[in-house]
Amino acid sequence: MRRKNDSRIKKALTALPGEEYLRGKPIRLHSDNGSEFVNAVIRYFLDRLNIIFDRGPPYAPNARARIERFFETFELWLHEVPGTTMSTPEKGEYYDSEGDAAFTEASINRHVEYWIENIYHQRKHRALNMPPAIAWGRAMKNRLPPEKFTAEDLDTLCRVVQKAKISAAGRVHFLCLSWYGPSLQEIRSKLKRGQSAICYYNPLDLGEIWIAHPDNPRNPERAYATHPEYQNGLTLTEHELLHKQYLAQGREFDDSKADVALLLLRQRMAKEYDESRQLSKNSQSSTKTKPKNSERDNHSDIVERIQNLGKDDDIPNFDVEKL
Incomplete structure (x- = not known):
């Protein structure tokens, strides 16, 4: 909605060939208190263009009677279109808004613009006693064209x-x-x-x-x-x-589950590390102990064979590896 309001204001202020007397910069802009109007972008935009911006009191439709009357006319036309829910789904009764929807937001915008320009502005207005387009043309007949800007100038100003x-x-x-x-x-x-x-x-x-x-x-x-x-x-x-x-x-999510899982992972990794280190120490200990026992057995065998010299006629042969 805010973007649509911004684009509508820019469209009204942009100079187009052949539309010198249509639309233009207003002196004053009046709106309700909806967030689509009361926001920093709209205020900044209108302030740079020196457009007075005021709002009516909340819950006081009589403060903007003309525009409320326009909305009433618009809604009467809109609810004649097939597919309407008559303002609320309850009033639409059995209409399946999801299954039977046929219009997009862009297409509705095009239809509404056509209705305003070619139907509402061309029909006789009861208060004016003439169509709004005729009343505007007569009012602008002896006046200078409304102030407008090129798209580049608007962009620079904002x-x-x-x-x-x-x-x-x-x-x-x-x-x-x-x-x-x-x-x-x-x-x-x-x-x-x-x-x-x-x-x-x-x-x-x-x-x-x-x-x-x-x-x-x-x-x-x-x-x-x-x-x-x-x-x-x-x-x-x-x-x-x-x-x-x-x-x-x-903010709806936190890392509590992930933090617990990380803690458990670190504990498992620490346990595996300790077990691996213990196995490595045990392996190294057994490797160092085995050569000492083998060396002791070899020494005892040599002593025993020396003591038995002379008891047998054969000269003892010692393995080089054992010596």
Whole structure:
């Protein structure tokens, strides 16, 4: 929802050929207190464009009677479309929303835009006594076109300044995101010890940023998202919300089971180590003891044969190995 609101505001402010008198920068923007409106991105965006932003008191629909009347008209049309659940699944009775669903969010957005431009704006409005498109055309007849911006100007106006280091790999990290670019290594080589680069990013799109040396801030170089499948088109508000959910999910788990398993593994390894060392000591002890006994037996045999000299006619022969 927040991204849709951001994109709708940008669309209303973007200059397009042939639509000079359609849409444009408003003086004041009024909304309810929903989180899709009350967030840092919307406030920053409207503040940079010098648009007054106010909100009605909560639970007071009469403070925004016109827009509430518009929503009533919109819902009457929407509930005539096949597949509606009439605001709640209970009112939809036996409608299988999962099995019978036929519209995507993107297709519904296209249908709603067509309904607003070609049906609601072209039908006679009871308070205006004419279609809204005719009333707008007459009001703008003797006035200058509404103020608009090019897409590049809007992007520049909405940039936020952030200081960050450039890593040895030529990447910039902040907001738990990272970007890379072909010119970042050159900028890094010119930075002094402990000096940070100047980063410009658009909170409405974190897919790319601009990096500049502090001595040359007016000539930034473009850097691209290292994870474009996530960052392209991502708003700062959406990223913060997703990051909070990610951290909350991580807090649901702990390492207690793994820590116990690691302790048991270390105990088994220590036991096997002690057993192996003991076997090695026993083997070495038996090896050292055996030669001594053999040598003692050999000596006794030689003494006995010397004592028996002369008793037999044969001259005793001694093995060389035994000598």
